[in-house]
Amino acid sequence: MKGWLQYWRQFLLFGLLSLALTGCGNAELSALRPSGPVAAMQFDLMKLSFSIMIGVFLVVMLIFTYVLIRYRKRPGQQGIPKQVEGSHALEILWTVIPFLLLIVMAVPTVAVNFELGKVYSKDEALQVRVTAHQYWWEFEYPDLGVATAQDLVIPVDQKVQFTVTSADVKHAFWVPALGGKIDTNPGLENTLWLQADKTGIFYGKCAELCGASHALMDFKVEVLEQADFDNWVAKMRSAQGNAPADTTTAASQGEEIYNKSCLGCHAIGGKGGKLGPNLTNFADRERVAGILANTPENTAEWLKDPQKIKPGNNMPNLNLDDAQVQALVDYLYTLSVED
Amino acid sequence: MSAHASHAPKRSGLWDWLTTVDHKKIAILYLVAGGIFFLAGGIEALLIRLQLMYPESNVIGAKTFNEMITMHGTTMIFLAAMPIIFALMNAVVPLQIGARDVAFPFVNALGFWLFFFGGVLINTSWFLGGAPDAGWTSYPTLALNQYSGIGVDFYVLGLQIAGLGTLIGGINFLVTIINMRAPGMTFMRMPLFTWTSFVTSGLILFAFPAITVGLVLLMFDRLFGGNFFNPDAGGNIIIFEHLFWIFGHPEVYILILPCFGIISEVVSTFSKKRLFGYSSMVFATALIGFLGFMVWAHHMFTTGLGPVANTLFGLATMLIAVPTGIKIFNWLFTMWGGQIRFNVPNLWAVGFIPTFTIGGMTGVMLSVPSADYQYHDSYFVVAHFHYVIVGGVVFGLFAGLYYWWPKMFGKMLNETLGKWNFWTFFIGFHLTFFPLHFLGLMGMPRRVYTFLHGQGLDLGNFISTIGSFGMTIGTILFLINVVVTANSKQKAPADPWDGRTLEWAIPSPPPEYNFAQTPLVRGLDALWVEKMAGNKGYVPAEPLGSIHMPSPSIIPFVMSVGLFIAAYGFMFHQYVLAGIGLAITFGSMLARSLKDDHGYHIDPEEIEEKGVKA
Numbered sequence: 037m038k039g040w041l042q043y044w045r046q047f048l049l050f051g052l053l054s055l056a057l058t059g060c061g062n063a064e065l066s067a068l069r070p071s072g073p074v075a076a077m078q079f080d081l082m083k084l085s086f087s088i089m090i091g092v093f094l095v096v097m098l099i100f101t102y103v104l105i106r107y108r109k110r111p112g113q114q115g116i117p118k119q120v121e122g123s124h125a126l127e128i129l130w131t132v133i134p135f136l137l138l139i140v141m142a143v144p145t146v147a148v149n150f151e152l153g154k155v156y157s158k159d160e161a162l163q164v165r166v167t168a169h170q171y172w173w174e175f176e177y178p179d180l181g182v183a184t185a186q187d188l189v190i191p192v193d194q195k196v197q198f199t200v201t202s203a204d205v206k207h208a209f210w211v212p213a214l215g216g217k218i219d220t221n222p223g224l225e226n227t228l229w230l231q232a233d234k235t236g237i238f239y240g241k242c243a244e245l246c247g248a249s250h251a252l253m254d255f256k257v258e259v260l261e262q263a264d265f266d267n268w269v270a271k272m273r274s275a276q277g278n279a280p281a282d283t284t285t286a287a288s289q290g291e292e293i294y295n296k297s298c299l300g301c302h303a304i305g306g307k308g309g310k311l312g313p314n315l316t317n318f319a320d321r322e323r324v325a326g327i328l329a330n331t332p333e334n335t336a337e338w339l340k341d342p343q344k345i346k347p348g349n350n351m352p353n354l355n356l357d358d359a360q361v362q363a364l365v366d367y368l369y370t371l372s373v374e375d
Numbered sequence: 376m377s378a379h380a381s382h383a384p385k386r387s388g389l390w391d392w393l394t395t396v397d398h399k400k401i402a403i404l405y406l407v408a409g410g411i412f413f414l415a416g417g418i419e420a421l422l423i424r425l426q427l428m429y430p431e432s433n434v435i436g437a438k439t440f441n442e443m444i445t446m447h448g449t450t451m452i453f454l455a456a457m458p459i460i461f462a463l464m465n466a467v468v469p470l471q472i473g474a475r476d477v478a479f480p481f482v483n484a485l486g487f488w489l490f491f492f493g494g495v496l497i498n499t500s501w502f503l504g505g506a507p508d509a510g511w512t513s514y515p516t517l518a519l520n521q522y523s524g525i526g527v528d529f530y531v532l533g534l535q536i537a538g539l540g541t542l543i544g545g546i547n548f549l550v551t552i553i554n555m556r557a558p559g560m561t562f563m564r565m566p567l568f569t570w571t572s573f574v575t576s577g578l579i580l581f582a583f584p585a586i587t588v589g590l591v592l593l594m595f596d597r598l599f600g601g602n603f604f605n606p607d608a609g610g611n612i613i614i615f616e617h618l619f620w621i622f623g624h625p626e627v628y629i630l631i632l633p634c635f636g637i638i639s640e641v642v643s644t645f646s647k648k649r650l651f652g653y654s655s656m657v658f659a660t661a662l663i664g665f666l667g668f669m670v671w672a673h674h675m676f677t678t679g680l681g682p683v684a685n686t687l688f689g690l691a692t693m694l695i696a697v698p699t700g701i702k703i704f705n706w707l708f709t710m711w712g713g714q715i716r717f718n719v720p721n722l723w724a725v726g727f728i729p730t731f732t733i734g735g736m737t738g739v740m741l742s743v744p745s746a747d748y749q750y751h752d753s754y755f756v757v758a759h760f761h762y763v764i765v766g767g768v769v770f771g772l773f774a775g776l777y778y779w780w781p782k783m784f785g786k787m788l789n790e791t792l793g794k795w796n797f798w799t800f801f802i803g804f805h806l807t808f809f810p811l812h813f814l815g816l817m818g819m820p821r822r823v824y825t826f827l828h829g830q831g832l833d834l835g836n837f838i839s840t841i842g843s844f845g846m847t848i849g850t851i852l853f854l855i856n857v858v859v860t861a862n863s864k865q866k867a868p869a870d871p872w873d874g875r876t877l878e879w880a881i882p883s884p885p886p887e888y889n890f891a892q893t894p895l896v897r898g899l900d901a902l903w904v905e906k907m908a909g910n911k912g913y914v915p916a917e918p919l920g921s922i923h924m925p926s927p928s929i930i931p932f933v934m935s936v937g938l939f940i941a942a943y944g945f946m947f948h949q950y951v952l953a954g955i956g957l958a959i960t961f962g963s964m965l966a967r968s969l970k971d972d973h974g975y976h977i978d979p980e981e982i983e984e985k986g987v988k989a
């Protein structure tokens with residue numbers, strides 16, 4: 037059984053190699069690179085349960101390897117091995133030890149469970165209401181009077197209390213690097229709190245199968261310094277109801293198209309429908325449709341055929357000609373609250 | 376597999392297979408049907424992996440991908456793993472307990488045909504408007520009309536029909552094992568495979584009604600505008616999740632327990648030792664079955680049940696690790712001090728132990744609810760359940776098939792091809808699923824038809840797809856092995872592996888009445904006891920006499936066809952067709968109830984005696 041042994045060594049080597057090659061994943065995405073206390077607590081539990089389990093696994097593998105080598109049938113071996121019924125001592129041993137190991141795991145499990153299950157009031161945490169849609173995310177800050185979509189903006193080092201629900205089917209709200217996740221159930225509300233320890237961008241995902249474009253239902257979490265966050269909130273509020281003035285004629289044509297064809301579903305500030313993502317700060321966002329780099333070319337691509345990019349989404353093809361698309365794109369890139 | 380001696384109502388060819396009530400033939404029917412569905416599910420899996428080989432690729436596209444994952448999961452669980460387990464239960468359990476057939480041969484055939492037509496129904500969706508695409512779990516509201524296509528109707532109706540078959544199959548085996556044991560075969564002398572089949576049948580009895588309720592409610596929502604799961608009309612989607620997982624979690628044990636039984640038989644036979652800690656193995660099996668019903672909500676930790684429910688279900692889940700650990704150590708110590716032969720069945724069993732241990736380890740990790748918030752619905756979970764269901768169930772089934780193939784078909788599978796089959800499948804399996812643990816932790820949700828560039832997920836997915844080619848090669852080698860074996864002239868002896876249990880005391884394949892005389896069981900490992908006492912074969916408990924056999928019948932087939940037709944009627948709102956289908960089914964029931972069929976007898980003169988002392 038030499039081949040067997042070699043195989044396991046290769047297996048281990050391969051595992052380590054693939055880990056080394058990829059690190060622990062992308063810092064903006066990976067649950068193995070926590071950037072907040074929730075993800076850190078969860079990572080600690082992973083490490084604890086993994087170490088206990090790897091210990092058990094090594095014991096099993098040690099006995100396994102020994103038995104396979106030592107007790108394989110040798111050529112010419114005769115006779116009948118002793119028919120052992122069992123051993124009370126051994127059987128009690130491997131019943132009691134796993135039980136004790138589980139207790140070691142159970143204590144922090146229970147503690148963290150209740151810690152993560154807490155619901156913070158608006159005095160203790162920033163309140164954000166999340167509504168999942170096929171296939172985009174709506175974020176409202178009820179106490180700040182601000183609404184946005186796709187890019188969630190939160191301040192650093194502050195607890196954020198999420199209340200999540202869905203407008204259509206079940207989705208799940210997951211930001212691996214900050215912690216998670218919680219299902220968004222249509223007709224019901226769930227809660228989850230998260231906190232970011234550093235500024236930057238983190239990737240969020242929908243984790244529950246929700247239809248054709250489930251894979252593309254990404255969002256971003258932008259973590260800002262408190263002052264920058266306050267500034268962002270103030271600008272978002274001032275953008276309420278009065279879209280920025282046009283700068284070029286193309287853009288003003290675009291505004292006309294927007295008011296005619298888009299406003300029914302896409303609000304700017306407080307004005308417009310809520311069937312599609314709010315576009316108040318469209319130009320500032322990380323991505324178009326949650327997945328493409330935010331460039332005028334990609335936006336034009338999206339406007340020409342939304343179904344091609346996100347199959348099954350609810351945005352109709354407006355059948356705009358190239359000039360109209362260009363005008364609309366020009367207008368959309370005036371929608372900014374950043375300096 | 377030609378028709379048997381002239382005394383029986385003579386049937387041959389296709390008609391014989393359509394009407395058979397012989398548990399050994401039904402086993403082969405289950406194996407062939409389950410095998411075909413396994414290949415279909417495997418092709419679906421391969422397409423899934425091809426789609427995910429590179430980021431942002433578009434091999435099969437988003438909608439087809441969702442159909443593939445739904446059909447892959449549904450097919451593999453309900454239409455491949457379940458029937459192949461039933462194949463082995465049918466082939467082996469009556470022989471292991473010294474019975475001539477199952478308690479209800481007619482119901483046995485009915486169970487098979489219901490499963491078969493349910494499975495065919497689901498698969499016809501590919502040609503009739505699209506396959507189900509809401510996941511094998513089919514959670515509403517995604518599974519309601521406004522969010523998914525007609526495929527989900529096929530899922531809902533097909534699974535109800537197939538589920539009926541499974542349920543009556545389970546009841547049949549409960550009754551068989553309780554009532555049909557040979558004299559001396561006490562419960563604590565039953566081979567482990569029989570024990571695990573017994574517990575599994577009990578789990579089927581309690582688990583399948585739960586999913587049936589869920590499916591019926593979903594059917595009302597979809598076909599008749601019920602609003603059980605429509606939140607806009609006061610419905611609640613969480614109830615479906617509970618119903619699904621009250622079934623779904625025991626289902627995992629329904630699948631794995633018989634495989635534990637197979638591993639116990641194989642490890643013990645090929646170590647030439649009795650099973651270490653037999654009583655604790657039986658106790659652990661029963662305990663796993665019992666605890667299996669207490670833990671369903673661990674599939675719903677992120678549903679929002681709150682910390683109290685999550686904690687309780689998490690702790691209950693951890694407890695299952697204890698009886699499972701007992702089993703692993705008992706297998707290791709069965710081999711300890713033995714003379715281990717590495718024939719193909721034992722290769723699979725030996726490969727099973729570390730693989731299943733890894734699946735068990737990640738299972739314990741998943742039982743920590745707060746950490747599960749990160750694992751849930753990620754590729755970590757995909758890796759975990761494939762380690763359990765492929766590394767556990769499929770490895771176990773391969774072990775069982777290689778082990779009992781000579782008993783089922785009278786021919787030994789080729790050892791060399793078998794070894795190639797094992798190694799390609801084994802290495803391919805680990806290559807496919809090991810990287811998925813890391814992908815999940817690195818932020819890849821499950822059921823995504825693609826992933827984006829630059830998120831650190833490329834390498835793992837590429838390796839995984841390469842691995843799936845290994846599993847494909849392994850499966851093809853198995854098929855080649857089956858064909859080569861079927862065409863070979865060799866005949867398997869009655870007892871090719873130096874077996875310990877009763878099925879090895881009778882010819883391979885056994886005559887239709889199994890045992891010319893009912894055996895007397897004088898201890899655990901009934902045949903081994905006789906071998907040690909210097910006896911050839913088993914000791915009979917009765918003189919040679921006339922054997923009562925059940926008559927074959929076409930009614931189970933017709934009854935199932937009726938439901939099959941009715942399902943199309945309901946789905947496409949052709950209620951006349953539905954009525955015709957139901958009339959066929961209920962008419963068959965009536966015919967069965969009114970017709971007196973006492974079976975037939977095989978006289979002692981007709982029984983060829985082979986190795987049986989009068």
